Amino acid sequence: MKGLLTLTEPQCVQRIMREIELLSKGQASVQALMYAIVRRENLMNQLKKIDASCKEVLGVLLDNVRKATLIVIEAIARFRAELKALSQENVLVVFKNQNYFEKIAIDTKEIIDIRFPQAFKFARRFDVFFLSISQPTPLLPNNSFKSASKRRLTLSMPVGELYTRVKKAEAYFLAELASLGIHSTSDIKLQPLVAIRPNM
Numbered sequence: 001m002k003g004l005l006t007l008t009e010p011q012c013v014q015r016i017m018r019e020i021e022l023l024s025k026g027q028a029s030v031q032a033l034m035y036a037i038v039r040r041e042n043l044m045n046q047l048k049k050i051d052a053s054c055k056e057v058l059g060v061l062l063d064n065v066r067k068a069t070l071i072v073i074e075a076i077a078r079f080r081a082e083l084k085a086l087s088q089e090n091v092l093v094v095f096k097n098q099n100y101f102e103k104i105a106i107d108t109k110e111i112i113d114i115r116f117p118q119a120f121k122f123a124r125r126f127d128v129f130f131l132s133i134s135q136p137t138p139l140l141p142n143n144s145f146k147s148a149s150k151r152r153l154t155l156s157m158p159v160g161e162l163y164t165r166v167k168k169a170e171a172y173f174l175a176e177l178a179s180l181g182i183h184s185t186s187d188i189k190l191q192p193l194v195a196i197r198p199n200m
Helices: 009-024 029-047 055-087 100-115 160-179
Strands: none
Touching: 029 055, 029 100, 055 100, 055 160, 100 160
């Protein structure tokens, strides 16, 4: 790694020992990323089993998926930043032989276009944080959905610092897709909708 080659031997040893210490404590960025991905994949697995008519459960689950996706993207950004400081190289985060940013895009397309198209009738492209069905204030105290007449799925809009984090993560996500040559949902090839068992 280029970055490590520019360090003195004591500096290299110090960095390696520091990483070993973080790993032993479960505090390494790679571990945080692994846990974040597994958590999101478990939620996606649950989402693939839910019935679209169970709006209250669906609303809570989509909100959890949104939060999990935010944590994953932020974890990838931190992990990459640490590695880039050492190697000056950008790394791909791969899950089951697939670039995880592409996996998020595929998941989003499945949710919006196939699983719950009525809820996302006017969704923006790659609405990875489901902002198209979010409103400034929650309609129910549990931050989940339902309009009085049409029972349309609605999530609460992220506000304050959370909204800032969401928009920053969304920009990072879209920039990554563009670097992969993915500019619209038509560039995404869907895989069969099957339940998955995350393992790293």
